[in-house]
Amino acid sequence: MMPIEPGILEQLGMIIPLLLLVVFASSILLIDVFAESEDRAYLGYLTAFFLFVVLIFVAKDFNNNNVSRQIFHSSIVIDKFGLIFTGIFIIAGILTSLGSIDYLKKYDIAIGEFYSLIMFAITGMSLMVFSTSLMTIFVALELMSLPIYALSGLFRVNNRSLESSVKYFILGSVASSILLFGMVLLYGATGSVNLVTIGNEITTKYTNLKTVLSSDPIIIIGMLMVFIGFMFKTATAPFHMWTPDVYEGAPTIVTGFMSVAVKAAAFATFLRVFGLSFNNDALLHLANGAISNTSWIQVLNILAIATVIIGNLVALNQRNVKRILAYSAIAHAGYLMIGLVGYFITKDPITYSALVLYFLSYTFTGMGAFIAISIFEPKDTNKVMLDDLNGAAYKKPFVAATLAIFIFSFAGIPPMSGFFAKFYLFKSAYVNAGLHIPVIIALIASVFSVYYYLRILVHLYMKKDYGDVDVKDYKTTAGSVIALSIAGFFVLYIGILPDQYITIIKHSFLSLIGG
Amino acid sequence: MESITNSLIQSWGITSSTGAQLVSLLVMLAFSAVVLIPFFLPFAGITSWLERRIAGRMQSRVGPNINGPQGFLQWIADGVKAMEKEDLMPDDADKPLFKVAPYFVFMGVGATLVAIPFSEYLVLSDLNVGIFYIISVTSFVTVGILLAGWSSNNKWSLIGGVRSASQMISYEIPTALSILTVVLLTGSLSMQDIVKAQGFWPWQWHISNNPFMIVMFFIFFISALAEGSRTPFDLPEAESELVSGYNTEYSGIRFAMFFLAEWGNLFVIGAMTTVLFLGGWQAPVALQGSIWNTPVQFIIFMTKMSAVVFIVIQLRWTLPRVRVDQLMIICWHYFVPLSLLSILAVTIWMALSYGHSALELGMSIFSAAIWLYFVFLVLFRAVRNFKKTNAKLNLNFLE
Amino acid sequence: MSETYIPMVLMIAIAFGLGSALVLLSVVLGPKYPSDVKDYPFECGHLIDSDGARKKHSIKFYMIAIIFLLFDLEIVFMYPWATVFREIGITALFEMFFFLGILVVGYIYVWKKGVLEWE
Secondary structure: OOOOOOHHHHHHHHHHHHHHHHHHHHHHHHHHHHOOOOOHHHHHHHHHHHHHOOOOOOHHHHHOOOOOOOOOOOOOEEOOOHHHHHHHHHHHHHHHHHHHHHHHOOOOOOOOOHHHHHHHHHHHHHHHHHHHHHHHHHHHHHHHHHHHHHHOOOOOOHHHHHHHHHHHHHHHHHHEEEEEEEEHHHHHHHHHHHHHHHHHHHHHHOOOOOHHHOOOOOHHHHHHHHHHHHHHHOOOOOOOOOHHHHHHHHHHHHHHHHHHHHHHHHHHHHHHHHHHHOOOOOHHHOOOOOOOOOOHHHHHHHHHHHHHHHHHHHHOOOHHHHHHHHHHHHEEEHHHEEHHHHHHHHHHHHHHHHHHHHHHHHHHHHHHHHHHHHHHOOOOOOOEEEHOOOOOHHOOHHHHHHHHHHHHHHHHOHHHHHHHHHHHHHHHHHOOOOOHHHHHHHHHHHHHHHHHHHHHHHHHHHHOOOOOOOOOHHOOOHHHHHHHHHHHHHHHHHHHHHHHHHHHHHHHHHHHHHH | HHHHHHHHHHHHHOHHHHHHHHHHHHHHHHHHHHHHHHHHHHHHHHHHHHHHHHHHHOOOOOOOOOOOHHHOHHHHHHHHHHHHOOOOOOOOHHHHHHHHHHHHHHHHHHHHHHHHHOOOOOOOOOOOOOHHHHHHHHHHHHHHHHHHHHHHOHHHHHHHHHHHHHHHHHHHHHHHHHHHHHHHHHHHOOOHHHOOOOOOOOHHOOOOOOOOHHHHHHHHHHHHHHOOOOOOOOHHOOHHHHHHHHHOOOOOHHHHHHHHHHHHHHHHHHHHHHHHHHHOOOOHHHHHHHHHHHHHHHHHHHHHHHHHHHHHHHHHOOOOOOHHHHHHHHHHHHHHHHHHHHHHHHHHHHHHOOOOOOHHHHHHHHHHHHHHHHHHHHHHHHHHHHOOOOOOOOOOOOO | OOOHHHHHHHHHHHHHHHHHHHHHHHHHHHHOOOHHHHHHHOOOOOOOOOOOOOOOOOHHHHHHHHHHHHHHHHHHHHHHHHHHHHHHHHHHHHHHHHHHHHHHHHHHHHHHOOOOOOO
16 A cells, blocks of 8 residues: 555544545535436535534634644644634525525526525635635635526526626626735745745844835735735725626625625635735834835725725615615725725734624624515616615514615624624724724715715615505515524624623634734 | 667767767757658658558558559659648638648647657667657647637537647547556656566567556546547548548648648557657666667567558548547547556556566466457457458568 | 746747748748739639628537637646556545546536537
């Protein structure tokens, strides 16, 4: 027998959730092609079940995992930070697969690839937050993006869906190549693709930004390019332009998944990369007079403020519900960016847990809102105008009620989770990180945001002319109801009793820093 | 190559590095010219003559027998005739592409010769990615044929070109997978290393490493036929369906270049099969290690290669042409899964037999026995049928 | 290093030169009698109304091209693995099992979707 590499089985044991995801995704694909009947609804339930199984494994790992160790030649690390985000992606996946059953049936799209692609995308996201190597990050990013490109073009005969897919694909490829080029430059400058090694290299070489700039501008350029790549995926200004079109054209349920899971994955990786590699004070803070007193923090701050303002202001004037939610997704990216900046400044558990809690809350809220909207979406026009929602609450009281919960949560009205998450995020950014101006602007902006959020509710509950929407379109089965109930329950639960979640999240903080 | 250059440099007493470089460049130039012009071209030509003679034999007719002894010079006559023809080009053709297409085909075949080892020392360049290089430059031929089909602006040409492209790229997968097993056994991509990993005796060849290598050999051989567009896979130029396929609009010397390349490709198929599976130039141990043994090794190599080429020619005149759908189904439904399975089997066998040289030798002899049994069976049946029909044994092809 | 690649360039150059020489000879030796009929594409007698060949093709060819790209890339990844298989040992075997497993899933999927069927 040939020799076996020592420790390989142990390492494989550590990535069981990832392996399971791939195996399950493949089996969904195979079940789909071998299935006799035309009905594909059971695949949605099966996917949800599979994802739930993975979630159990992730939770088990989370409880047992105390030391984070770099495995597979330092390309990935299984730590609590990654596991908690994997959990978030899987939750988004469960809600998507449950919520999509009705939606796909409405449009007579009986394809199992949908679920398989969702699972592959989740695999990519999980791998991306676990990876500590630039190579792995890029591969995982593509593994995440390619299924999403395909999913946004799910309605092949619909022009808007196609436009969305192609637009996302082309812009996404450009962003990916910029990211890759940045990675190449970083590798060239430091001689390593490992994030920790890059970080150490930068720290030992440079004490302030001036030395970096004078001796090795490649690091700054590479960092900037990596930065742009992630900004694209997180849809922060000025790289947000694709968001409204893509979110509007893509199938509603996919839009939900994109706005929640993809964004969370990109932010988490952002945090990982910049937390491990560029946590050097020279790059983050000092910059004494190097580029006219501008530090990365200030750049990020300005971008965050711009994102918040653009997202909220443009949303005010929209009449298309998906566009409203798309712009609100941009606004939320801005809030998250403020939290991220706060974390980079303080690097303490409080800002960190505020950020992650916001993701958790946003996952339930965003997925729930998009599932509810997808139920109200009229079949023939394939887009949801505000008028389409007129009086819908009287036809589907349950769905409308949950939608109201999610909308309140988006707007940040207590006792929904959105309120607490936003409060916690802003408080930590204001008090702990001292980001006074961004937080105040964000607060004012979120006051504006209440207008367009509540407008949806006005149309739902207070307009009596039912429009000419066919009642048959509003069909709901167990899948959507379960998904909405789960999301609604957790939105309320996190809003009322957030303490235990914060405790869990704080556990994952140490591992991030440990690397 | 290097040792030849070195001995030359020594015997000429050259010391300066520029001089040495010049000598090595000259040697390379001479050798490439020797390989290509007086070796490759006549080889392709003679093969064309041989093919037509064998075809005549097999179909009870005469074949070319006028020019030269037994029509041996027919290929020169054909070449001169092709040169004297008008070089036509359709009005609607994409002229630059139309002109450049034959060169691609020609260069694709010519470039493969760089990495083929004729003997222990007689190799133009022992690239460390040799086999990979050959796989990639053969794609030139696909490009050329597709260009020819597209630029002619003729429906038959285009169908021929597209068929050819789909056929060649489809069969590239089983080919590459079967070459992969050889690389697995060798642990190197260099052609010389692949030959050196084998031995003179049949059980030392890669084909008899284990029974699955026999499967891989057949997959490689058949896929190589398909890649070289040889019957039964000559769909791209199926005369009965597509006039003449991708070269319908070509005439004169450009047309001849396509055919030259095709017969040159025959040589490449034979050489590749020999190098990868049949032991290459390997001679008995006593006849190795010295540059003076080159002729022996060269003859061994050429013998094996000629045998393969003969089989290919014989197949052409024995088998009917397959249909397009059959062609694709053979590749995608049978060859790809079969080669994937074989790769798994070979790797598992390698892992199990690792470090047990007696086990490996036993398996080699066993599987050599298997394929030698089949070879003898074929020969035996041929002789028996021959006797049954009471025909006169006449092996003189030249009559 | 570069020495091993010089012959490659040389050989391609010689092949190109040989081709050009043949074509040049043909230009010198061959006749030139252009005529309208000769310049038409040869499509079995459809002379005047030949509407060119650049048209849409069966989707099959495109599908084959895409699948080929996929498989070829996978095989390219397998070559480096094959060269170091003996050195890495059993680990490489399991890694390739997993890799091939995913490839085979895709293969079965493509097969069942009917991409590999002709007619």
